[in-house]
Amino acid sequence: MRLLLVEDNVPLADELMAGLQRQGYAVDWLADGRDAVYQGRSEPYDLIILDLGLPGLPGLEVLAQWRAAALAVPVLILTARDSWAERIEGLKAGADDYLAKPFHPEELHLRIQALLRRSHGQANQPTLQAAGLHLDEGRQCVLRDGDEIQLTAAEFRLLRYFMLHPEQILSKSHLAEHLYDGETERDSNVLEVHVNHLRRKLGRSVIETRRGQGYRFGASPA
Amino acid sequence: MRSIQRRLSLGLISVMVIVGVVLAQTSLWLFEAGLQRYLEAGLRNDAENLLVALVRGPNGVQLDEQRLSPAYQRPFSGHYFRIDFADVHWRSRSLWDQELPRLPEAGLKGNLQLGPEGQQLLVLRADYKRFGQSISISVAQDYTPVRESFRLMRQIGLVLGLAALLLVLVLQRLTVRRALRPLETARNQIAQLQQGQRSQLDTQVPLELEPLVAQINHLLAHTEDSLKRSRNALGNLGHALKTPLAVLLSAASSETLKQHPELSKLLRDQLEQVQQRLNRELNRARLAGETLPGALFDCDKELPGLLATLTMIHGEHLDLSYRAAPGLQLPWDREDLLELLGNLLDNACKWADADVRLSVTETEHHYLLAVEDDGPGIPESQRDQVFSRGARLDEQIDGHGLGLGIVRDIVEVWGGVLQLQASELGGLKVLIELPCGRGLAADGGIPVKKQIG
Numbered sequence: 001m002r003l004l005l006v007e008d009n010v011p012l013a014d015e016l017m018a019g020l021q022r023q024g025y026a027v028d029w030l031a032d033g034r035d036a037v038y039q040g041r042s043e044p045y046d047l048i049i050l051d052l053g054l055p056g057l058p059g060l061e062v063l064a065q066w067r068a069a070a071l072a073v074p075v076l077i078l079t080a081r082d083s084w085a086e087r088i089e090g091l092k093a094g095a096d097d098y099l100a101k102p103f104h105p106e107e108l109h110l111r112i113q114a115l116l117r118r119s120h121g122q123a124n125q126p127t128l129q130a131a132g133l134h135l136d137e138g139r140q141c142v143l144r145d146g147d148e149i150q151l152t153a154a155e156f157r158l159l160r161y162f163m164l165h166p167e168q169i170l171s172k173s174h175l176a177e178h179l180y181d182g183e184t185e186r187d188s189n190v191l192e193v194h195v196n197h198l199r200r201k202l203g204r205s206v207i208e209t210r211r212g213q214g215y216r217f218g219a220s221p222a
Numbered sequence: 223m224r225s226i227q228r229r230l231s232l233g234l235i236s237v238m239v240i241v242g243v244v245l246a247q248t249s250l251w252l253f254e255a256g257l258q259r260y261l262e263a264g265l266r267n268d269a270e271n272l273l274v275a276l277v278r279g280p281n282g283v284q285l286d287e288q289r290l291s292p293a294y295q296r297p298f299s300g301h302y303f304r305i306d307f308a309d310v311h312w313r314s315r316s317l318w319d320q321e322l323p324r325l326p327e328a329g330l331k332g333n334l335q336l337g338p339e340g341q342q343l344l345v346l347r348a349d350y351k352r353f354g355q356s357i358s359i360s361v362a363q364d365y366t367p368v369r370e371s372f373r374l375m376r377q378i379g380l381v382l383g384l385a386a387l388l389l390v391l392v393l394q395r396l397t398v399r400r401a402l403r404p405l406e407t408a409r410n411q412i413a414q415l416q417q418g419q420r421s422q423l424d425t426q427v428p429l430e431l432e433p434l435v436a437q438i439n440h441l442l443a444h445t446e447d448s449l450k451r452s453r454n455a456l457g458n459l460g461h462a463l464k465t466p467l468a469v470l471l472s473a474a475s476s477e478t479l480k481q482h483p484e485l486s487k488l489l490r491d492q493l494e495q496v497q498q499r500l501n502r503e504l505n506r507a508r509l510a511g512e513t514l515p516g517a518l519f520d521c522d523k524e525l526p527g528l529l530a531t532l533t534m535i536h537g538e539h540l541d542l543s544y545r546a547a548p549g550l551q552l553p554w555d556r557e558d559l560l561e562l563l564g565n566l567l568d569n570a571c572k573w574a575d576a577d578v579r580l581s582v583t584e585t586e587h588h589y590l591l592a593v594e595d596d597g598p599g600i601p602e603s604q605r606d607q608v609f610s611r612g613a614r615l616d617e618q619i620d621g622h623g624l625g626l627g628i629v630r631d632i633v634e635v636w637g638g639v640l641q642l643q644a645s646e647l648g649g650l651k652v653l654i655e656l657p658c659g660r661g662l663a664a665d666g667g668i669p670v671k672k673q674i675g
Contacts, residue, residue, distance in 0.1 A: 009465045015472035022477070053461050080464035081457050082501075083508065084564030085557040088527045091534055098535065102467035102497050104490075105475050124537065 001116060001161060002026045002044070002178045006036040006062070007051040007078065016049070019105045024140065024157040025112075026181040033057030037065050044177050045073050047116055049108075052079040052090070060093045067094035074119045076111060078103075113137055120164045130163040131206065131218030142202070149201050158194050162207065162217035171214035227398050234394055235387070242383050250376060258344065261363060262330050265346035268361045272303055273350055276357070283353055285312065298339055300364030308355055322362055332365060342366045404428050408435060415442075417553060453508055453557075460504050467497055505628045509635055510555035519552040519559040521582055528564060529580075536571040546582040552589055554636065554656075562632045566593040566652055569626060573597030577647055584658075591654040594645035605642040629654075
């Protein structure tokens with residue numbers, strides 16, 4: 001999952017980046033509203049966390065420009081201005097959720113999780129479910145038929161993406177774009193290695209390889 | 223303050239009555255004095271005629287009857303004389319059996335009462351010397367007809383004066399009412415302002431009212447402006463304080479501090495307290511209260527957006543609905559009311575299983591806001607505690623919310639009453655009764671006790 005964090009307060013952004021990366025998200029950080037308008041539209045983000053008090057361009061204006069350009073990425077507004085009048089304005093501008101500062105990091109993580117599931121049409125349950133697997137995002141492990149299977153951080157990130165996009169053909173470059181932030185070197189061989197690890201832990205049939213097209217998760221075994 | 227109209231009428235009446243009476247009395251008096259002088263000349267003439275009629279006859283001095291006016295012969299004709307010699311006096315035949323008293327000294331005297339007919343006499347006494355003896359001749363003339371006509375004149379004058387006074391009063395009243403009409407218009411507009419039907423006074427007013435209206439408009443604009451500025455400043459302050467708080471909260475739950483769970487808990491608890499206090503006070507400071515008379519909350523316009531926001535925050539599983547008469551407008555600041563309803567509904571949504579209802583109704587003296595949910599509710603025995611401990615209940619339920627505390631603050635500022643009841647839906651019903659007329663907050667029932675958590 002690749003996130004864009006738009007926040008002008010550096011210490012807060014540092015804290016949030018660290019927390020989000022621990023949760024297995026690839027995060028890009030911007031501090032200026034004008035940059036955010038451009039980058040939000042050009043990069044394939046899965047979710048955007050937007051502060052409203054931004055230098056360059058106010059957050060609501062940034063959001064309005066994204067929505068005017070038909071950008072459908074879910075946006076979570078993060079702001080100290082938490083009166084109901086302002087919340088309504090934020091949601092009218094096209095936000096999907098609203099979190100008032102200060103907040104507990106866990107609350108932000110839960111909101112992001114819920115928002116991601118909602119945008120992929122999944123019900124908001126304690127675990128993420130697909131193809132008979134239950135992914136516990138808090139503990140970063142997977143449950144199958146009551147057995148708990150431990151995952152490495154990289155495997156968890158990959159499996160979560162697959163489980164949010166079940167039965168879809170995902171190319172290697174698409175996966176790389178959504179699993180790594182803008183500054184990481186993308187090596188498709190690393191992806192292959194992680195896919196193989198997942199197959200070893202969860203069974204070969206879980207991830208199907210479509211030659212020349214990419215991977216497909218959760219396809220019913222032929 | 224007494225009415226300007228009454229004050230003007232009273233002043234005008236007194237001035238007119240005083241001036242009218244003085245003027246009428248003076249002119250009557252002057253006229254009478256002139257008339258008496260004219261009559262005096264006639265009387266002196268009569269006296270001299272009598273003197274001439276005194277002739278020396280065979281028995282000494284006697285009166286020549288031939289030369290006397292016949293009016294002196296007819297009894298009570300209105301013309302009388304009396305001639306005094308040293309030892310005797312003669313009277314005219316017209317006096318009949320009456321005595322014309324001799325004036326103590328020479329000159330004119332009016333208002334002498336005479337005889338059964340009650341004639342008012344004007345008497346002139348003149349002293350002469352003739353035939354070697356001093357003779358004093360008094361002539362009198364009936365003055366009653368003149369008096370009568372004077373009285374008639376005075377009565378007519380009085381009636382005319384009263385009529386004029388009445389006419390002037392009516393005209394003055396009309397004029398004053400006409401002149402004061404802009405004031406009445408301004409008063410009506412201020413009433414409309416109070417009800418939130420307009421936000422500024424009409425500036426098309428007479429010259430005298432212009433400064434007043436301009437000043438009121440300026441004050442309104444100034445209040446609105448300073449409210450906006452202070453809200454903005456509070457927003458900035460909140461932003462400046464809350465972002466570092468968010469950093470601290472995040473740091474307090476970071477990996478490094480996980481090794482010191484007690485320290486981490488202490489930090490988080492303290493930060494949470496700071497956060498709650500900050501939110502409550504900032505929200506309290508943001509309240510417009512009753513400073514803005516032109517404020518209005520349009521239910522049809524605002525409520526759908528609020529409910530949509532709440533649905534988005536709490537998820538689609540909740541059925542949020544509201545009931546309000548079409549076109550209902552509440553006379554309070556939009557942001558304040560959104561804050562009130564937002565917090566109430568947010569609280570209800572946290573507890574509800576599937577159903578949250580808001581209803582807004584207007585009665586003769588109150589607006590009733592009711593928020594109901596189908597959650598677990600609060601047992602009756604604990605409802606009092608909710609109030610006695612201020613916002614504590616809410617703080618216990620949800621560490622991130624403020625809910626009822628802010629609602630209480632707002633209701634308190636508006637002079638309303640907050641009640642907790644059992645809902646038909648099974649959960650809690652929060653009923654808020656707000657007084658209709660602003661400034662009449664005193665009769666809005668028992669106000670919420672002031673309490674800071």
